[in-house]
Each structure stands twice: as C-alpha cells, then as structure tokens.
Amino acid sequence: MFVKKVGQLLSMSGLACMSIGMGWMTQAYSQTLDGFEKAKGCNNIAILLPESDSSARYEAYDRPLLEAGLKAALPEVTISYANANNNAATQQNQAEAALAKGACIMILDPKDSDAAGAIVSQAKASGVPVISYDRLIQSDDLAFYVSFDNFKVGELQGEWIASNYQKGDKLVMINGSQTDNNAILFREGAISKLQPLADQGEIDIVYDQYTPDWNNATAQANMEGALTKEKNDVQIAYVANDGMANSVIAALRAQQLNGKVLVTGQDATVAGIQNILTGDQGMTVYKPIPAEAQATVDLVVALVKGEDTSKIATTRVKNRNGVEIPSLLLSPVTVTKDNVADTVIKDGFVSLEEVCKGLPSGTAGLCP
Numbered sequence: 001m002f003v004k005k006v007g008q009l010l011s012m013s014g015l016a017c018m019s020i021g022m023g024w025m026t027q028a029y030s031q032t033l034d035g036f037e038k039a040k041g042c043n044n045i046a047i048l049l050p051e052s053d054s055s056a057r058y059e060a061y062d063r064p065l066l067e068a069g070l071k072a073a074l075p076e077v078t079i080s081y082a083n084a085n086n087n088a089a090t091q092q093n094q095a096e097a098a099l100a101k102g103a104c105i106m107i108l109d110p111k112d113s114d115a116a117g118a119i120v121s122q123a124k125a126s127g128v129p130v131i132s133y134d135r136l137i138q139s140d141d142l143a144f145y146v147s148f149d150n151f152k153v154g155e156l157q158g159e160w161i162a163s164n165y166q167k168g169d170k171l172v173m174i175n176g177s178q179t180d181n182n183a184i185l186f187r188e189g190a191i192s193k194l195q196p197l198a199d200q201g202e203i204d205i206v207y208d209q210y211t212p213d214w215n216n217a218t219a220q221a222n223m224e225g226a227l228t229k230e231k232n233d234v235q236i237a238y239v240a241n242d243g244m245a246n247s248v249i250a251a252l253r254a255q256q257l258n259g260k261v262l263v264t265g266q267d268a269t270v271a272g273i274q275n276i277l278t279g280d281q282g283m284t285v286y287k288p289i290p291a292e293a294q295a296t297v298d299l300v301v302a303l304v305k306g307e308d309t310s311k312i313a314t315t316r317v318k319n320r321n322g323v324e325i326p327s328l329l330l331s332p333v334t335v336t337k338d339n340v341a342d343t344v345i346k347d348g349f350v351s352l353e354e355v356c357k358g359l360p361s362g363t364a365g366l367c368p
Contacts, residue, residue, distance in 0.1 A: 036124070036127055036128065036129040036143060036303070037127040038104035038105075038126070038127040038128050039104060039105055039127075039128070039129050039303040039304065039306075040303070040304065040305075040306040041304060041306075042104035042105045042303065042304050043074065043076050043077050043078060043104075043304075044077070044078045044080065044101070044102045044103050044104050044105075045070055045074075045077055045078070045079050045080070045103065045104075045105050045106075045107065045300060046079075046080045046081075046082075046095070046098035046099075046103035046105070046106040046107065046108075047063065047066055047067070047079060047080070047081045047082075047107045048081075048082050048083075048084065048091060048094055048095055048098070048106065048107070048108045048109065049062060049063060049081075049082075049083050049084070049109045049133075050083070050084050050086065050091065050109050050110060050111040050135070051083065051084060051085055051086040051111060051213070051214075052083055052085065053085070053086060054086070054213065054214035054215060054216055054241075054243050054244070055214065055241060055243050055267060055269075056243075056269060057267055057269070057289060058083065058109070059083070061289045061290075061293075062109070062133075062134075062289060062292075062293060063081065063083075065289065065290055065293035065294075066107065066293045066296060066297065067079055067081065069293055069294055069296075069297035070297055070300060073297055073300075073301045074300075074301065074304060080097075080098045080101060080103055082094035082097075082098070084111045086111060086213045087111060088110075088111045088112040088115040088116070088179075090111075091110070091111045091112075091115075091116065091119070092115070092116075092118065092119060095108070095119040095122070095123070096122070099122065099123060099126055099128065103128065104127075104128055105128065105129055105131070105300055105303055105304070106119075106123050106128055106129070106130045106131070107130075107131045107133050107296055107300070108120070108130050108131070108132060108133060108137065109132075109133040109134045109135055110132070110135050110137050110180075111179070112179040112180075113135055113136060113137055113138050113179060113180060113181040114138050114179070115179075116137045116138075116139070117137060117138050117139035117141075119137075120132075120137055120139035120141045120142050121139065121141050123141075124141040124143075129143035129144070129303060130142055130143055130144075131143060131144045131145075131146060131296055131299055131300070132144065132145040132146070132147075132325070133146055133147070133292075133296055134146070134147050134148075134182070134292065135147070135180055135181055135182050136181045136182075136317065136319065136325070137181075138181065138319055138320050138321075139319070140319065140321055140323045142319070142325050143326070144299055144309070144313055144325065144326050144327065144328075145317055145325045145326070145327040145328075146292060146295050146296045146299065146313075146327070146328050147182070147292065147327070147328075147329060147330070148287045148292065148329060148330045148331070148332050149329045149330070149331060149332065150181075150182045150185035150186060150189070151185045151186075151188060151189040151192075152189060152331070152332055153182075153185070153186050153189060153266060153285050153287070153332045154185060154186040154187060154188060154189020154190035154191075154192070155189040155190070155192060155193060156189075156283075156285050156332060156333075156334045157186070157189070157190045157238060157240075157264045157266070157283070157285060158189060158190035158191070158192065158193025158194050158238075159193050159334075160264060160282065160283045160334060160336070161190075161193070161194060161236055161238060161262060161264065162193050162194070162197060164262055164282065165197070165202065165203055165235070165236060165262070166235070167202050167203075168202075168203075168204070169202075169203050169204070169235035169236050169262075170203070170204045170206045170230060170233055170234050170235055170236070171194065171198075171203050171204065171205050171206065171207075171234075171235070171236040171237075171238060172206060172207040172208075172223065172226045172230075172234055172236070172237050172238070173187070173190070173205060173207060173208040173209070173238045174207075174209070174211060174219050174222055174223060174237060174238065174239045174240065174244055174248055175187045175208070175209065175210045175211060175238075175240050176210065176211060176214050176240040176241060176244075177210060177211060177212055177213050177214045178210040178212075179212075180214070183210065183214075183240060186240050186266070187210075187240070190238055194238070203236070206226065206229075206230055206234070207222075207226040207229070207230075209222055211240075211244060214240075214241065214243065214244065216243050216244055216246065216247040217247065219239070219243075219244035219247045219248055220247035220248060220250055220251045223237065223247070223248045223251040223252070224251045224254075227251065227252075227255055227257075232255050232257065234257075234261060235260075235261055235262065236261065236262045237252070237261055237262065237263045237264070238264050239263055239264050239265055240264075240265075240266060241265060241266040241267050242265040242266060242267045242268070242269040242271060242272030242275075242281075242284055243267070243269070243271075244265075245263050245264065245265035245272060245275065245281055245284075246271050246272070246275060248263060249263060249275060249280045249281060252280075253280075258280045259278075259279045259280050262282050263275075263280065263281045263282055264281075264282060264283055264284075265281055265283065265284040265285070266284055266285040266287075267284065267285070267287065268284045268285070268286040268287070268335055268343075268344045268349060268350065269284075269350075270350050270354045270355055272284045273335070273340060273344065273350055273355045274355055274358075274359060276335070276336065276337050276340065276364075277337060277340070277355065277356075277359060277363050277364040277366060277367070278359065278363065278364075279337075282336065283334055283335060283336045284335050285332045285333070285334060285335070286332065286333040286334075286335045286343055286344050286349065287330070287332050287333075288330065288333075288347065288349070289349075290349075291330050292330055295312065295328050295330070298312050299312050299313065299328075309326065312328060313326035313327055313328050314328060315327050315328065315329060317329070337364050340355070340364075340366065341366060352366070352367070352368075355367075356368065
C-alpha cells in the first residue's frame with residue numbers, strides 16, 4: 001500500500017511542478033559546476049533530513065519520494081540517508097560521515113539553519129554541492145535552494161484569519177522553531193496580514209512566541225498558558241503547522257473551546273484534515289511535496305550529467321548576507337473544509353479513506 005502511494009505521488013509530481021509559482025524574483029540563472037568538481041558523474045548522494053517527531057512528512061513523504069525519484073533517474077546511484085531527530089550536532093556528524101563515505105552531492109534539510117552552514121562549508125571544501133531542501137541554510141557557499149514560497153505560506157494563514165475574525169478577537173500566535181528559517185518566514189508572512197488589523201484595533205495579539213524544535217507538547221503547554229493568562233478569552237489561534245495545531249486543539253478541548261476558536265495549520269496532514277472536517281481547525285496549507293522532491297531530483301540529475309541548471313533553478317533567494325542563491329520556489333495552497341476534495345484528495349496526497357477513518361459517516365458531507 002505504501003509503495004503504491006509513493007508511486008501515485010511520483011506520478012502526480014509532474015503535474016504539480018507545472019503549477020510552480022515564479023511571480024517574484026524570477027530571473028534566469030546559469031549555475032556552473034565551478035567549485036563542485038565531484039558533482040559530475042556522481043553516483044553517491046546523501047539525503048539528510050531534520051526530524052520525524054513533530055512532523056510526519058519527512059519519513060512519510062520526503063524520504064521515499066526523494067529516494068524513489070533518484071533511483072528511477074539514476075539506476076546506479078547509492079543513497080546515504082540519515083535523519084537528525086531534531087539534533088543539530090547529530091546532523092553535523094551524519095554529514096561528516098556521509099562525506100567520509102564518498103558522498104558527492106548532498107541534499108540537506110537543516111535542523112538548524114545557521115548551524116548547518118558549517119556542513120555546507122565543509123562540503124564545498126571537498127568539492128561537494130549542497131542543495132538546501134525545504135529550509136534555507138544560512139551559508140554563502142550553498143549551491144541551490146528548493147522549497148516553497150514560505151512567506152506566502154504565512155500570508156495564506158494570515159489571510160484566512162483576516163477573512164474570518166470578528167472585531168475585538170484576541171489572537172494567540174504559536175510559531176515554529178526560531179532555528180528554522182521557514183518558521184521565521186511563516187510568521188513574517190502571517191504578521192504582514194495580522195499586524196495591520198491589530199494596529200486598527202480590530203484584533204488583539206495577546207501572545208506571540210516561537211516553539212523550540214516545533215515541539216507539539218511545548219505548543220500545547222504554551223496554549224494552556226495563554227488560555228490561563230487570558231482566562232479563556234481567546235478567539236483565534238494562529239498555529240504554524242498541523243502537528244502543533246493538534247496539540248493546541250487538545251488544550252482547547254480541555255476547556256471546551258475546540259470548534260469555537262479559529263485555528264490555522266500547515267502541511268495538510270491526515271490529522272490536520274480530520275480536524276478541519278470535524279470543525280476543530282479552520283484551515284491548513286497544502287505544499288505539494290512530490291513536486292518539491294521531483295525538482296530536487298531534477299537538479300541532482302543535471303549536476304550529475306553536467307547540464308545547465310538555469311531551467312530548473314529559475315529564481316534567486318537572498319540569504320541573510322544578501323548573497324543570491326539559485327533557487328526554485330513552489331506555490332502553497334490554502335485548504336479548508338470547502339476544497340479538501342478538490343485539492344489534497346484529488347491530488348492523491350491523502351486519501352478519503354485515510355481522512356475519514358474513525359470519523360462518523362457523513363462528516364463534512366464528505367465521509368461515506
């Protein structure tokens with residue numbers, strides 16, 4: 001069943017790639033192999049992912065999609081895989097081990113966007129290009145960056161709140177980990193829509209904190225603390241992803257507030273979609289991970305074959321130092337109860353059977 005689903009997701013990735021949004025910073029960029037001598041002809045690829053405890057996506061989607069895509073495109077490839085389990089030092093050791101075993105291209109989703117810069121520098125010193133996957137690594141030596149428009153993710157979350165609030169609502173912000181560059185972008189995107197409302201006295205932002213390691217239990221504790229402080233007078237919970245949203249909903253349920261407080265999310269997880277169908281969560285953000293994985297595979301293949309990458313990495317993203325990194329950014333999609341069937345289910349990202357499991361027949365007019 002799992003292998004079948006990976007195949008379905010791979011087949012949809014070509015269609016998903018066609019919807020890539022390049023509206024901002026679009027500019028052709030010809031990336032050469034200068035400084036990355038080991039890439040051409042490479043058959044030893046390292047894949048390093050950040051964690052698995054706070055988000056199910058990495059082991060459920062990213063790993064199998066990347067591995068299957070690489071093996072299909074490069075039948076002789078050897079893949080070195082490791083998951084950092086939310087530990088930056090562990091990821092550093094894993095990267096060093098992969099390089100010592102001859103990895104000549106590295107796909108790295110950093111646990112810590114700053115700490116991972118040391119990995120990039122070490123890899124480049126060995127002639128190995130690093131593709132920053134999903135989260136931007138803060139390094140001037142980075143070869144490529146493949147992700148979604150993460151500021152837009154936050155904008156979508158903020159726009160949904162802006163379309164559903166009532167004047168005077170109190171809002172709690174449960175952000176992701178501050179060591180994750182994406183979490184910073186998510187918040188910036190959301191606050192760009194929410195701060196004007198706060199400045200106009202339409203809403204009151206009463207709590208705004210990052211959550212170390214995207215820890216779900218910490219998110220629940222923070223929500224409980226915010227509810228206690230505000231004596232349960234909270235109407236909106238901006239939550240950065242579905243995993244933490246599920247924990248926030250648990251805190252709301254304990255006070256019989258679930259379904260009464262607006263809750264956001266991200267990642268379109270099965271649990272997140274179920275919470276939307278039951279009315280406990282208002283929205284999530286769908287990021288077509290198959291398209292992200294396929295774009296990364298396409299970059300690897302181009303590097304291995306010594307081909308120009310400008311048709312793949314068609315934009316540039318500036319890092320904190322202002323250095324432009326050749327990049328590819330995909331477009332996220334808002335998912336609510338109204339379009340679940342036409343987005344994540346239609347695409348095969350999740351199945352109707354999965355999201356309806358354990359829910360009463362007729363839930364949201366969707367479950368049989």
